[in-house]
Structure formats: C-alpha cells, structure tokens
Amino acid sequence: MFSRLPAAALCRSFSRRVNSRGLATASNFVNIVEVGPRDGLQNEPSVIPPEVKIELINRLGRAGMKTIEAGSFVSPKWVPQMAGTAEVVSKMEKLPDAKYQVLIPNQRGLNNLLNLLDSSPTPPVDEIAIFTAATDAFAKANTNCTIAESLERLAPVARAALDRGLPVRGYVSVVITCPYSGKVDYKKVRDVSKALLDMGCYEISLGDTVGTGTPTSVREMIEVVTGAVSVDKLAFHDTFGMGVANAIAALSCGIRTLDASIAGLGGCPYSPGATGNVATEDVLHSLTDSEYTTAGDLDALVETGFWISEKLGRANESRAGKAYRARKLRDQPKSKL
Numbered sequence: 001m002f003s004r005l006p007a008a009a010l011c012r013s014f015s016r017r018v019n020s021r022g023l024a025t026a027s028n029f030v031n032i033v034e035v036g037p038r039d040g041l042q043n044e045p046s047v048i049p050p051e052v053k054i055e056l057i058n059r060l061g062r063a064g065m066k067t068i069e070a071g072s073f074v075s076p077k078w079v080p081q082m083a084g085t086a087e088v089v090s091k092m093e094k095l096p097d098a099k100y101q102v103l104i105p106n107q108r109g110l111n112n113l114l115n116l117l118d119s120s121p122t123p124p125v126d127e128i129a130i131f132t133a134a135t136d137a138f139a140k141a142n143t144n145c146t147i148a149e150s151l152e153r154l155a156p157v158a159r160a161a162l163d164r165g166l167p168v169r170g171y172v173s174v175v176i177t178c179p180y181s182g183k184v185d186y187k188k189v190r191d192v193s194k195a196l197l198d199m200g201c202y203e204i205s206l207g208d209t210v211g212t213g214t215p216t217s218v219r220e221m222i223e224v225v226t227g228a229v230s231v232d233k234l235a236f237h238d239t240f241g242m243g244v245a246n247a248i249a250a251l252s253c254g255i256r257t258l259d260a261s262i263a264g265l266g267g268c269p270y271s272p273g274a275t276g277n278v279a280t281e282d283v284l285h286s287l288t289d290s291e292y293t294t295a296g297d298l299d300a301l302v303e304t305g306f307w308i309s310e311k312l313g314r315a316n317e318s319r320a321g322k323a324y325r326a327r328k329l330r331d332q333p334k335s336k337l
C-alpha cells in the first residue's frame with residue numbers, strides 16, 4: 001500500500017520536481033502537513049504537560065509524517081495552551097528527513113523564536129507559518145486587527161524570517177464562511193493569498209475554519225483563487241465532517257498539500273462552534289489504492305491517534321482510525337485479548 005511507504009521511496013518512482021522548500025514532489029504525491037501538535041492541541045480545555053506534546057511530535061515523526069507543526073509563539077493570554085512551545089521544540093526528537101514548523105503571529109513571537117534559535121546548538125525548527133484571514137471580522141477576533149493591519153504586521157516578520165533562512169508558510173482562515181460575517185467573497189481569499197505570496201510565503205494553506213465547505217464550494221473557491229495564484233502553492237485545511245470529501249475535491253483541482261490533524265484534533269479557539277480538523281488517518285486511508293501517494297505509516301498513526309485521545313480524555317474523531325482499531329481487535333487471536 002503506497003501510503004505506508006516512506007516519502008523518499010514513493011517519490012523515487014515519479015519524475016522529480018523540487019519545490020521551494022527542497023522537498024521532492026511528484027505530480028501525484030500528496031504532502032500532508034500534520035497540524036495536530038499545534039492546531040490540534042491549542043483548543044484543549046485542560047493543561048497538557050509538555051512531555052505529552054513532545055511524545056506526540058516524536059510519535060508523528062516516527063510514523064513518517066514529513067511536515068509537523070510543533071506549536072506556536074502566540075500570546076499566552078490569547079492561547080494559553082501553546083505557552084510552553086519553546087520548551088517543547090527544544091526537547092522534541094527532530095528527525096533529519098522531516099520539517100518542523102511553528103506558528104508566529106507578530107514580531108514579538110518571531111523574536112522569541114530567534115532568541116531560542118540563537119541559544120540552541122542545532123535549530124529546533126526549520127520554518128515558520130504566519131496567519132491572517134479572508135474577513136476583517138475573523139482577523140479581529142483571532143489577532144485583534146484588520147486584514148490590512150495584519151498584512152502590515154506580518155510583512156516585516158516574513159522578511160526577517162527569510163533573512164534568517166527560515167522558509168515561511170502562510171495561512172488564510174475562513175476561506176468559505178466566516179463565523180462572524182457569513183459567506184466569504186472568494187476574491188478576498190485570492191487577494192490575501194497573493195499578498196502573502198508576495199511577502200515571500202512558499203505556500204498558502206486555505207483554511208475552511210468553520211467547516212461549512214462542500215466539494216462544490218471548495219472547487220468554486222479554488223477556481224477563483226487560482227485565477228491569481230499558481231495552483232501548486234496552495235494547500236487545503238478543513239475543520240469539519242466534509243474534510244475528506246473536500247480534500248479529494250482539492251486534489252482534483254491540482255492541490256497537492258493537505259493539512260490534517262491526528263485523531264481529528266483541534267480547531268481555532270476563535271471559531272465558535274467549529275469542530276476538529278480532518279483526521280490524518282482519514283486522509284491517508286482515502287488515498288489508499290488511489291492515483292495519489294503520500295508518506296506516513298497508517299498503522300502507527302492509528303495507534304498514535306488512540307494514544308493522544310486517551311491522554312486528552314477525549315474521543316478519537318478519526319473514522320478510519322476507529323475502523324482499523326476495530327478490525328485489529330476482531331482479527332486478534334482470542335488468547336491475546
């Protein structure tokens with residue numbers, strides 16, 4: 001099964017193309033960005049010990065995830081759960097063939113990261129992600145400023161990060177619906193994506209933060225955005241039950257990077273009513289025996305999904321994870337149960 005092979009092995013069988021981050025890509029190779037340790041955990045109500053976050057990142061790396069968002073350097077007053085990110089990234093196991101990124105909201109966050117890099121013998125992270133939104137209402141709720149103000153704030157952050165050799169990924173939230181101002185104008189998604197690319201972002205992740213997207217609306221949105229932005233620089237991120245269907249719709253439009261979160265964890269604290277992200281296990285399962293290939297050991301990810309769900313005392317939201325676990329229990333000899 002392709003999805004269980006390491007990325008390097010998968011890529012060898014395709015004509016190689018190297019993107020701006022140096023990762024080998026092929027026309028049907030899908031990069032999955034594992035956002036569980038950041039987006040997945042940021043909204044959890046109880047304090048998660050750093051050792052659990054570190055173990056989660058380590059397990060995801062060992063399960064073959066090639067891009068892992070390890071945490072964020074945001075204000076702890078806004079998102080208390082991410083307060084210990086410096087400790088987490090300093091102590092996590094950093095595998096040489098994986099990329100680790102952190103989310104940065106402003107110059108203060110970047111300075112905190114750069115101080116950490118300066119005092120670390122080896123860089124704990126490889127790149128940063130910056131974020132804004134397609135509506136002023138959401139940008140204000142999430143970052144206390146309008147879109148225009150956020151772009152003004154982020155431009156020097158991106159420049160400084162690039163000067164330090166840190167590639168920058170861009171997020172645009174609420175690309176379909178805004179929880180505060182309703183249906184989103186896709187032209188705004190296009191313009192904000194372009195502004196982030198002009199700042200030097202190597203890729204834009206389009207977030208259906210509320211999770212109201214359907215394959216039809218996702219295609220419509222991508223069609224408008226790709227009028228101005230090259231398609232291989234887009235990624236798709238989803239937070240609700242249409243995630244897998246929307247991910248497949250995005251792939252059919254040429255998107256080759258998908259954000260996903262182990263066990264379907266997460267969501268933005270400033271998107272009221274939204275449930276978790278599309279589960280990594282579900283995305284991997286949906287690519288099984290398909291025209292697409294990806295990295296990641298599905299068995300190890302299923303176990304990791306159950307492990308973190310148990311640690312958090314919550315239900316595992318991955319349908320595929322639950323089905324694989326049930327099958328394994330069914331197939332196990334009775335003596336081992």
Ligand SMILES: CC(C)(COP(=O)([O-])OP(=O)([O-])OC[C@H]1O[C@@H](n2cnc3c(N)ncnc32)[C@H](O)[C@@H]1OP(=O)([O-])[O-])[C@@H](O)C(=O)NCCC(=O)NCCSC(=O)C[C@@](C)(O)CC(=O)[O-]
Binds near residue numbers: 074075103105207
């Ligand atoms: C942007 C700000 C900081 C503006 O917040 P603000 O209140 O306007 O900023 P401020 O400069 O007035 O700072 C407020 C306090 O925070 C401190 N502070 C300020 N910055 C930092 C920092 N970097 N690190 C540590 N501390 C910081 C600052 O020092 C001050 O402390 P005080 O003086 O009151 O003691 C705030 O709104 C913020 O941190 N927002 C982040 C919210 C967030 O993390 N949301 C979730 C991530 S986005 C997401 O999940 C969506 C995504 C990306 O996954 C895609 C999708 O699905 O849509």
